[in-house]
Structure formats: C-alpha cells, structure tokens
Amino acid sequence: MKLRSLYNSWSRNERLIFWGALMVFIITLVIRTSFYIQDNMTLAPKRGGEFREGIVGQPIFINPAVPGSEADRDLSRLVFSSVTDVAESIKLAKEDKLIYSVRIKENIRWQDGERLTSDDIIFTIQTIQDPGARSPLLASFQGVMAERVSELEVKFILQSPYAFFEEDHLKNLLIIPKHIFADTPVENLKFSVYGLKPVGSGPYKVASYKSDEKGVINIMNLEENSGYFGDKPYIPKLTFKFYRNTSELLNAYNSGQIDGFGLSTAESLVEVGLRHNVYYLPSSRYYAVFINQSAGNEKLKDLKVRKAMDSAVDRTKLANDIFQSHATILYGPTVFTEESNSTIDTSLLNGLELNLTVPEEPFLIKTANSIKSSWESYGARVSIRTLPLKSIQEDILRNTDYELLLFGNIVKEGQDLFAFWHSSRRFYPDQNLALYQNKDVDSELETYRKTFDEQERMNKLEKISNMIASDAPAVFLYSPDYLYIATPNLGGIDKTKVINTASDRFADITKWYVKTKRAFK
Numbered sequence: 001m002k003l004r005s006l007y008n009s010w011s012r013n014e015r016l017i018f019w020g021a022l023m024v025f026i027i028t029l030v031i032r033t034s035f036y037i038q039d040n041m042t043l044a045p046k047r048g049g050e051f052r053e054g055i056v057g058q059p060i061f062i063n064p065a066v067p068g069s070e071a072d073r074d075l076s077r078l079v080f081s082s083v084t085d086v087a088e089s090i091k092l093a094k095e096d097k098l099i100y101s102v103r104i105k106e107n108i109r110w111q112d113g114e115r116l117t118s119d120d121i122i123f124t125i126q127t128i129q130d131p132g133a134r135s136p137l138l139a140s141f142q143g144v145m146a147e148r149v150s151e152l153e154v155k156f157i158l159q160s161p162y163a164f165f166e167e168d169h170l171k172n173l174l175i176i177p178k179h180i181f182a183d184t185p186v187e188n189l190k191f192s193v194y195g196l197k198p199v200g201s202g203p204y205k206v207a208s209y210k211s212d213e214k215g216v217i218n219i220m221n222l223e224e225n226s227g228y229f230g231d232k233p234y235i236p237k238l239t240f241k242f243y244r245n246t247s248e249l250l251n252a253y254n255s256g257q258i259d260g261f262g263l264s265t266a267e268s269l270v271e272v273g274l275r276h277n278v279y280y281l282p283s284s285r286y287y288a289v290f291i292n293q294s295a296g297n298e299k300l301k302d303l304k305v306r307k308a309m310d311s312a313v314d315r316t317k318l319a320n321d322i323f324q325s326h327a328t329i330l331y332g333p334t335v336f337t338e339e340s341n342s343t344i345d346t347s348l349l350n351g352l353e354l355n356l357t358v359p360e361e362p363f364l365i366k367t368a369n370s371i372k373s374s375w376e377s378y379g380a381r382v383s384i385r386t387l388p389l390k391s392i393q394e395d396i397l398r399n400t401d402y403e404l405l406l407f408g409n410i411v412k413e414g415q416d417l418f419a420f421w422h423s424s425r426r427f428y429p430d431q432n433l434a435l436y437q438n439k440d441v442d443s444e445l446e447t448y449r450k451t452f453d454e455q456e457r458m459n460k461l462e463k464i465s466n467m468i469a470s471d472a473p474a475v476f477l478y479s480p481d482y483l484y485i486a487t488p489n490l491g492g493i494d495k496t497k498v499i500n501t502a503s504d505r506f507a508d509i510t511k512w513y514v515k516t517k518r519a520f521k
Helices: 002-008 011-039 070-079 120-128 163-173 184-192 246-254 301-313 315-322 361-374 389-396 439-449 454-469 504-506
Strands: 042-044 050-058 087-092 099-104 145-150 152-155 204-211 217-224 237-243 260-263 279-280 287-291 327-329 353-359 382-386 403-412 474-480 481-487 514-519
Touching: 011 315, 050 070, 050 246, 070 204, 070 217, 070 237, 070 504, 087 163, 099 163, 120 152, 145 301, 152 389, 204 287, 237 246, 237 301, 287 301, 287 361, 301 474, 315 327, 315 361, 315 474, 353 361, 361 403, 361 474, 361 481, 361 514, 382 389, 389 504
Parallel strands: 050 237, 050 260, 353 382, 353 403
Antiparallel strands: 042 514, 087 099, 099 152, 145 152, 204 217, 217 237, 260 481, 279 481, 287 403, 287 474, 327 474
C-alpha cells in the first residue's frame, strides 16, 4: 500500500522517468544475461532422435569374419566389437616382441545375454584362418596363433615381430560369438539365419528389416544395445536405407528420405541440392598406374621411359578437375616422396604404344582419359580398356592380364607397404600389382615391420618410399579424401580421423548426435 501511495504521489514526468529507468534496467539485464549465457554456456550433445543413413548396395551376411558386401562391413562395425574395444589391457612381450597378451574387461555380454570370453576371440581367429571361410582377413592373421590363458585372457603368438599388429590388426578384428556359430561348418556360415539377425556386442543391434517381394532388403533398423559395455550412443536409433546406385542415393537425400551418406569422390556433390554439411576426411587409399614390365612391351623395362611417363602426368590438374582439389597429390607410395627436380626426357614417349586397363568407375575413367591426353600430347598412342571391378579382381589380376593398370591400394594406419611392394607379394591374390622386385627394398620393408620406435620408423618409411619411387614401378597419382555428407543437425564427427575403408566413418558413432542442449562450459 505504501508503494502504491508513493507511486500515486508522483507527477506524470516522475512516472515516465520511473518506467523509462525500469525498461533500461530490464533491457540491460537481458543483454547482460544474454552475453553471460553466450560466454559461459555452449550447445552440448543430448540423447535422442534418429539418424537415417543411405548406402549403395545390399546387406548379405552381417558377419565381420566373412562379410559379403560393403553394406555388411558397415553394419558389422556397429553391431560387433573389436579386440581393442573389449580389452582391459594389451601387453607386448618385451623380450622377443612375439606375444601379445590381451585381458578382456569383466562382464561383457553378447546381445543375447551370453558372456563374451577368450573362447570367442580364439574362435574368430580360427574361423578367419579356415580356408573354407574365404575370409578377406586371412592374410592379416596367417601364421598367428591364438592361445587361451583363462576365460578372460588370450595370447596372440606371432611368427616374427610385427610393429603394427595391435593398431592395424587387433583394432580391426571384430569378434563373432562361438556359441552361435560353433556347430556351423564355415562353408555354411553365409546361409545362417544369423546373417541378417546378428548377435554382436557392439553399441547397436539389428531390430528389424524390410524387404520387397524379390527379397531385396531396402530398410534395416538398428537400435542401441542397452547392455553395451562402452559409452552409450547419443542416437538411440539408426535406420539404414539401401539403394542400387549413387543416383538413387542422391535422389533419396534430396527428397529428405535419408540424413547422411558417404562418397568416394567429390564429383557427385553438385547433385546434392538439400542443405548439407560436407566432411572431407583424409583417406589412406591411393591410386596409381601400375606398370607390368613383364607384359611384353620391352620399352616399359627402360627406367627412363617409365620416368618420362611419370613426368608427363599433370597431377594438379587431376586433383582439381576430378576432386575439386580435395585430394593429396602423390609422387610415391607415401606423402614423404616429393616431386623430382631432375630433368626428364619426355621425348621418349614419342611413338610409344601403351595399353591401360581401368575399372568401370567414373572418376577412374576420367583419370585414365586425362592421362591418355597427357601422354598422347608427347606423341604416345594409348588404348584404354574399361572392365567391371569384379572382372579385374577375379580375372585380370589373377592372370596379370594387363600392361598398365589404373588401380588403388589401401595402406592402413601403420603405413606398412610390405603387402604392396615386397617381391614375395607378386603373385595372386597378393597385391604387388607392379610385380616389383628390389632386394634392397625387400630388406628395408622387412626391417620396417620390426621397428617399434616411431621416429625411427618414419625415417625408414621415407627412405623406402623414395627408393620405390626412384625405380618408377608405377605412376603414383593421388589420395582422394573420403566425403561424408549429412544434414546440418548431425554433430560429433571427428574431422581428422583417417578413413581406411568406408566403414571407418562409424568408428566414433557413439559420439554422433542430432539433438542438443545448453550446458555450462
């Protein structure tokens, strides 16, 4: 009452001053509060929502030991856990560096409630090593023994020291359940009902899927694994939609049917119309024209000719025209090799007849045509043969039926070049596509694998890379970024991670989010 009486006693001007001062106070308070919130609070991930991923291809058998497709590898990465994921500790025997002792975390469960033990890890290794399984991981674990120590302990025994066993192999060894597959012959694994209803131990599990009247799966729903031992994902539900080709995939994104997808190159980006963010993720795959000096073209045995072929290619133009500069230019098998400053006699290309085999992949065909144009500008005549990738993998490589082959290799984190450039790897199904032989390089590659000091290893890698490049067994071209396209509400993607295979985009899936909340810094 006293305040009201006081207010009533004021003159009109006094009341206007009061209300003006009050408004200034309120506005100032709001502004200061806004600045305080802006300075002291941030948007933080919040649990909830759904994310819809688009994939070209079909799931066939979601089993990481014997995947049937790229879609299988993607889904396996979400449903299963790796040895490094489940490990409480991994210790390397210091004496001979041949034994890795792994202790598994307590109380890790499969999605059906069974306990995950060392027996599951051993069973996974045995499955991979069985020739009947035809596992793509066989080469990585050939000669490796897995020995049970206890229910939660297992030893990996190598035939010789290998510095990258943990980071390249154990990190990517996804464990399958023994109690599910022990009684199934490896030849029949791909016919198991668990192929599309996998039992894993990863952050997600398959909830359901839908297929059309022809049995083609078009949707698969994943939900979070409530019993997952690691960090719980922010996104509780993932929906995967499958398409026949990139054109269908892009149409699905532009019409709002999916929220994200990956691309191997930037050439299709112009077709993305809906609002989006593009993540350019460094990739470990590189491409080169591999030269088969045993194919009958005697001129390819001349080092000067091979160096002329290398010098004539405009890598910067390739990177700009095909990848919009989102590719690393290469002059050797690693980034350590720089462009040669020596004078190259490109006149040696005049009259040279060359036959180039290329997979039916748009960006590789564009690359081949650009290289053809470069070589022919110096007087060479180039014939291009394009074939389906499967035909190249199963027929052309098996019979080394190529003079020049435009192809790619994936070098994992350790940058171990042994599989691609050691002379013992010249024969199918190994990956020395240039059939390269150099005893000094062989020796360096063997030593590199046994070198555990990181700085010493980097020095050796640079030396090896330059040694290989100086022999010009291939025309090294580029390493394109892997592109991930998503709606602007997706967060949590690590922009610095290196992509070895497309499924690596899900390596940090538990950190992805589509919902946010305000929180103090």
